[in-house]
Amino acid sequence: MDFNLSEEQQMFRDLFRDFAEKEVAPVAEHTDHTEAPPAAVLQKAAAQGFLGAPFPEALGGAAMDQLTYCLLLEALAQQCASTAVTVAVHTSLAGLTLLEAGTAAQKEAYLPRLAGGELGAFALTEPDAGSDTSVLQTRAVLANGGWHFDGVKSWVSNGGTAGLYLVFAATEPGKGPAGLSAFIVEKSAPYLVVGHREPTLGLRGLDVRTLYLEGGPLPEGELLGPLNGGWALAQRAQDRFKLALAAVSLGVAENALALGVRFAVERKQFGTAIAQKGAIQTYLADCATEIESVRHLVHHAAWLADQGQPYARAAAMAKYLGARVAKDTANKMLQVHGGYGFSDEYAISRVYRDSRALKIVGGTDEVQRFLVAQAVLQEAGVAIQP
Numbered sequence: 215m216d217f218n219l220s221e222e223q224q225m226f227r228d229l230f231r232d233f234a235e236k237e238v239a240p241v242a243e244h245t246d247h248t249e250a251p252p253a254a255v256l257q258k259a260a261a262q263g264f265l266g267a268p269f270p271e272a273l274g275g276a277a278m279d280q281l282t283y284c285l286l287l288e289a290l291a292q293q294c295a296s297t298a299v300t301v302a303v304h305t306s307l308a309g310l311t312l313l314e315a316g317t318a319a320q321k322e323a324y325l326p327r328l329a330g331g332e333l334g335a336f337a338l339t340e341p342d343a344g345s346d347t348s349v350l351q352t353r354a355v356l357a358n359g360g361w362h363f364d365g366v367k368s369w370v371s372n373g374g375t376a377g378l379y380l381v382f383a384a385t386e387p388g389k390g391p392a393g394l395s396a397f398i399v400e401k402s403a404p405y406l407v408v409g410h411r412e413p414t415l416g417l418r419g420l421d422v423r424t425l426y427l428e429g430g431p432l433p434e435g436e437l438l439g440p441l442n443g444g445w446a447l448a449q450r451a452q453d454r455f456k457l458a459l460a461a462v463s464l465g466v467a468e469n470a471l472a473l474g475v476r477f478a479v480e481r482k483q484f485g486t487a488i489a490q491k492g493a494i495q496t497y498l499a500d501c502a503t504e505i506e507s508v509r510h511l512v513h514h515a516a517w518l519a520d521q522g523q524p525y526a527r528a529a530a531m532a533k534y535l536g537a538r539v540a541k542d543t544a545n546k547m548l549q550v551h552g553g554y555g556f557s558d559e560y561a562i563s564r565v566y567r568d569s570r571a572l573k574i575v576g577g578t579d580e581v582q583r584f585l586v587a588q589a590v591l592q593e594a595g596v597a598i599q600p
C-alpha cells in the first residue's frame with residue numbers, strides 16, 4: 215500500500231497551492247464582502263487549465279485524474295471556499311456530466327468553452343424538490359421540433375455567471391425518476407430568466423440564483439443523454455460532486471486550523487501565548503487528527519474513482535465527515551480567537567460562515583447518513599427508504 219502522491223501529483227499540488235496563495239488569497243475577503251465570484255481569478259485559473267482539470271486534452275482539458283483534481287479544490291478552499299465550490303460545480307456537476315453523457319458533437323461544442331473559462335451550472339433543485347429531486351415540477355414538452363419549458367429552479371450555483379446550464383425537467387410527468395431528462399441550455403435562451411443573487415449566510419462569493427424557465431424552443435438535439443435518462447445522470451453527477459465537496463471541506467478545515475494556530479501562537483494571556491494552554495492544545499489536536507481522517511477518506515474515494523471502481527459510498531462518507539470536520543474545526547478555531555473571531559476583521563469568521571454551507575450543499579448530512587446506512591443495511595439484507 216502506497217500512501218504517497220505520485221511525483222506528478224506532488225508537482226500539481228505545489229502548483230495549485232502557489233496559484234491559490236498568489237491569486238485567490240488576496241481577493242478572498244473582497245469576494246466575500248462584494249458577494250460576487252472573483253471573475254479575474256477564474257479567468258487566470260482557466261488560463262492555467264484549472265477549469266477543465268479532468269477533461270480530456272482533446273476537448274481543451276488537462277486530463278487530470280480525480281485525486282489531482284481534488285488537490286486543486288483543496289488548495290483553492292484553503293484560501294476561499296466560494297471559489298472552490300464555484301469550480302467544483304462547474305467541473306463535477308456541469309462539465310463532467312457533459313463529458314459522460316454528451317454526444318461527440320455536444321462535447322466538442324461545449325467542453326472547450328467550459329475549459330476556456332465559460333462557467334457551467336447545474337439546475338436540478340426546485341422550491342419543492344430539494345433532497346428528493348425525483349418529483350420535479352419543471353416540465354419539458356416537445357412540440358414542433360423543439361423543447362418548451364415551464365418551471366422554476368432554485369439554488370443554482372454559478373446561476374448568474376454561467377454561460378451554460380444543465381437543466382433537469384420532467385419529460386414524462388407522473389413517472390417520477392423514470393420520467394426525467396437533462397437539457398443543455400445557453401444563457402442567451404430567451405425563455406430563461408435569471409433571478410437576483412440569493413442573500414446567504416456564507417459562501418457569499420458563490421453566485422446562487424433562482425432560474426425561471428418559460429417557453430422555448432430548445433433544439434431537439436440539446437437533450438443531454440437518453441430521453442427519460444436524466445435521473446441516472448443526476449445521481450452520478452451528485453456522486454462526483456460529493457467527492458469534490460469533500461475535498462473542499464478538507465481545504466476549509468485546513469484553513470481554519472492554520473488560522474487558529476497562527477492566532478494561538480501570537481495571542482498572549484496570563485503572561486504566555488494561549489498556545490501554551492492545555493484547553494487550546496486539545497482543540498488543535500482534535501482538529502488536526504480529524505483533518506487527517508478526512509484526507510484519507512477523500513484520497514481513498516478519489517483513488518476508487520480513478521480505478522474505475524464504485525466510489526459512491528466512499529464519497530458519501532467523505533462528504534459527510536468532511537463537512538462535519540470543516541464546521542467543527544471552524545467553530546473551535548473561532549473559539550480560539552475569542553472575541554476577535556466574532557469580528558468580520560478576522561478571516562476565521564468568514565471560514566466559519568462558509569463551513570456551515572458544506573453540511574447542506576451537494577446533499578445534506580442527513581441524506582448522506584441515510585445513503586451510508588442504506589448500504590450497510592443492504593449488506594444485512596434489509597432495504598430502507600429515505
Ligand SMILES: Cc1cc2nc3c(=O)[nH]c(=O)nc-3n(C[C@H](O)[C@H](O)[C@H](O)COP(=O)(O)OP(=O)(O)OC[C@H]3O[C@@H](n4cnc5c(N)ncnc54)[C@H](O)[C@@H]3O)c2cc1C
Nearest residue numbers: 336337338339344345369370371574575576577578580600
Ligand atoms: C450554497 C448552496 C448551493 C447549492 N447549489 C446547487 C446547485 O448548483 N444546483 C442544484 O440543483 N442545487 C443546489 N443546491 C441545493 C441543495 O442541493 C439542496 O439545498 C439540498 O439538496 C437540500 O435540499 P433542501 O434545501 O430543499 O432541503 P430539504 O430537502 O427540504 O431538507 C430539509 C431538512 O430535512 C432533512 N431531510 C430531508 N429528507 C430527509 C430524509 N429522507 N431523512 C432525513 N432527513 C431528511 C434534510 O436533511 C434537512 O435537514 C445548493 C444549496 C446550497 C445551500
